[in-house]
Amino acid sequence: MIFNPEKECMSREDLRKLQSERLVKIVKHAYDNVPMYKERMDALGVKPEDIKSIDDIVKLPFTTKKDLRDFYPDKLFAVPRSEIVRFHASSGTTGKPIVAGYTAHDVENWAEGVARCLAAGGMSKEDTIQVSYGYGLFTGGLGAHDGATKLGAAVLPTSAGNTAKQIMLMEDLQSTGLCCTPSYALFLAEEIEKEGKKDAVKLKSGFFGAEPWTEGMRKELEAKLGIKAYDLYGLTEISGPGVGGECECQNGTHLWEDMFYPEIINPETGEQLPDGVEGELVFTTLDKWGMPMLRYRTRDLTHLIHEKCECGRTLCRMGRILGRTDDMLIIRGVNVFPSQVESILLEIPEFQGQYYITVDRVNNVDTFDIDVELREEYYSDDIAAMNKLADKLVGRIVSVIGIKPKIHIVEPGSITRSMGKAKHVTDNRKFK
Amino acid sequence: MIIQQISVFLENRAGRTAEVAKILAEANIDIQAYNIAESNDFGVFRLIVSDTEGAVIALKKAGLAVVLTTVLSASCPNTPGSLTKILDVLAGKSISVDYMYSYIHGDANQAIIRTKDIEACQAALIAAGIA
Ligand SMILES: [Zn+2]
Numbered sequence: 001m002i003f004n005p006e007k008e009c010m011s012r013e014d015l016r017k018l019q020s021e022r023l024v025k026i027v028k029h030a031y032d033n034v035p036m037y038k039e040r041m042d043a044l045g046v047k048p049e050d051i052k053s054i055d056d057i058v059k060l061p062f063t064t065k066k067d068l069r070d071f072y073p074d075k076l077f078a079v080p081r082s083e084i085v086r087f088h089a090s091s092g093t094t095g096k097p098i099v100a101g102y103t104a105h106d107v108e109n110w111a112e113g114v115a116r117c118l119a120a121g122g123m124s125k126e127d128t129i130q131v132s133y134g135y136g137l138f139t140g141g142l143g144a145h146d147g148a149t150k151l152g153a154a155v156l157p158t159s160a161g162n163t164a165k166q167i168m169l170m171e172d173l174q175s176t177g178l179c180c181t182p183s184y185a186l187f188l189a190e191e192i193e194k195e196g197k198k199d200a201v202k203l204k205s206g207f208f209g210a211e212p213w214t215e216g217m218r219k220e221l222e223a224k225l226g227i228k229a230y231d232l233y234g235l236t237e238i239s240g241p242g243v244g245g246e247c248e249c250q251n252g253t254h255l256w257e258d259m260f261y262p263e264i265i266n267p268e269t270g271e272q273l274p275d276g277v278e279g280e281l282v283f284t285t286l287d288k289w290g291m292p293m294l295r296y297r298t299r300d301l302t303h304l305i306h307e308k309c310e311c312g313r314t315l316c317r318m319g320r321i322l323g324r325t326d327d328m329l330i331i332r333g334v335n336v337f338p339s340q341v342e343s344i345l346l347e348i349p350e351f352q353g354q355y356y357i358t359v360d361r362v363n364n365v366d367t368f369d370i371d372v373e374l375r376e377e378y379y380s381d382d383i384a385a386m387n388k389l390a391d392k393l394v395g396r397i398v399s400v401i402g403i404k405p406k407i408h409i410v411e412p413g414s415i416t417r418s419m420g421k422a423k424h425v426t427d428n429r430k431f432k
Numbered sequence: 433m434i435i436q437q438i439s440v441f442l443e444n445r446a447g448r449t450a451e452v453a454k455i456l457a458e459a460n461i462d463i464q465a466y467n468i469a470e471s472n473d474f475g476v477f478r479l480i481v482s483d484t485e486g487a488v489i490a491l492k493k494a495g496l497a498v499v500l501t502t503v504l505s506a507s508c509p510n511t512p513g514s515l516t517k518i519l520d521v522l523a524g525k526s527i528s529v530d531y532m533y534s535y536i537h538g539d540a541n542q543a544i545i546r547t548k549d550i551e552a553c554q555a556a557l558i559a560a561g562i563a
Contacts, residue, residue, distance in 0.1 A: 379497030381439035381478070381546075382530075383471045408473040411443050412497050
């Protein structure tokens with residue numbers, strides 16, 4: 001189902017017109033109300049009047065995560081505090097978190113974005129949607145909640161954690177939709193399997209986001225939970241989950257570009273890149289007034305596709321996120337994304353999808369160690385056979401990533417499954 | 433005699449085998465024989481116990497990877513030449529041994545033998561008067 005056909009299927013020409021009108025307004029709003037934007041645009045010699053159409057977006061300065069930290073907590077807000085109706089904050093690993101403020105209109109638009117995603121993944125007012133994202137400062141829980149409410153579905157706000165109760169309610173209230181991180185979904189799937197409740201659970205669709213995931217993980221989740229698994233993309237800086245979502249074609253994540261204008265840039269030069277070329281995803285919020293973001297650099301690496309989708313939507317799609325520019329590890333001079341390791345693991349049937357990477361430097365050489373688990377039936381009495389599996393994995397990683405890891409087969413269940421964003425890497429190298 | 437051996441996958445970490453022994457002790461299961469085979473990061477703890485089924489349940493409940501392995505228990509009296517006799521029979525039939533270890537069952541010294549084809553191994557030993 002298409003939640004808002006007028007917007008989601010509008011002609012590219014009308015969309016461009018709408019995007020241009022909105023960009024002109026939001027740039028003026030940001031320039032007039034946020035000192036940082038005024039200073040930066042002045043420094044580049046760009047006035048709001050210079051922005052006449054969406055093509056002029058390249059004249060605008062970029063905004064980064066560092067800006068959100070530097071202007072903590074609310075110096076990037078563009079409305080009086082009385083207009084703000086909601087705060088969220090992202091978990092910062094170091095120092096202060098980043099804070100986002102929303103007007104009532106912003107919260108409405110955010111919910112609209114999520115509702116579009118849920119509808120695109122087959123949900124309607126007939127469905128019961130279990131929100132197993134954490135509720136609170138994290139945008140996942142309340143974002144999915146508001147979107148499901150806007151759709152008219154029944155929300156089961158279980159939040160994350162307390163897995164046994166999650167599964168009980170999932171079964172008893174017959175949840176048909178599930179929103180959570182893909183790693184928590186995998187954990188839930190394993191628990192459901194253990195409890196032998198796969199047939200009792202009636203899930204149809206899963207909406208997973210807040211951390212990058214892979215096609216292999218999709219297959220695993222779909223098989224284990226008997227669902228269709230959809231990407232639910234978003235980030236706190238732009239609003240939260242629901243900046244984009246997949247349709248039934250599962251061939252790219254539609255971005256709601258009438259509200260959030262995407263660009264792909266070369267992360268080194270800042271130059272715009274054409275369709276199909278991998279680069280850093282950048283968003284400009286075209287209709288967000290509390291904390292407008294001009295050309296916010298997400299650090300997510302992906303590509304865009306503007307061709308019309310078979311589902312009928314004209315709004316563009318992005319490919320799978322390859323990783324974050326800052327998740328990227330450089331090991332022995334080679335770029336390594338943890339998600340690549342995961343993709344490889346999920347292609348080899350003898351291994352589980354869980355992994356943990358440890359990087360260190362010994363005698364000036366980088367070490368690359370990966371803990372992995374076998375699927376239950378492959379733990380055996382035969383040491384040689386298990387070592388052969390480890391060798392097979394080493395071979396695959398060498399051919400895909402280009403460097404040789406040391407594989408450690410660990411006991412089943414010993415790699416921590418997380419409730420929120422999974423931590424997959426420890427880098428012990430000390431860079432002076 | 434063909435018997436079931438329990439094989440437990442363990443990471444090479446201090447105290448891991450002790451934990452397995454403790455789980456079995458708490459389930460009131462007697463370990464009759466054991467052997468530990470190690471690789472770089474992990475090992476397989478092989479056990480012959482008084483209650484195989486009970487041991488599997490207790491170990492699985494503790495989250496361990498446990499499999500049953502079919503092995504041959506052959507009499508190997510505590511006298512010079514008895515092991516040679518077994519090995520000669522197997523060599524004569526071109527049966528290669530994956531691993532073996534010994535244990536004392538009551539008064540009798542037994543050799544635990546793991547080969548790819550347990551049935552053939554047993555037949556060869558019975559034919560040679562060793563059972
Ligand atoms: Zn589509």
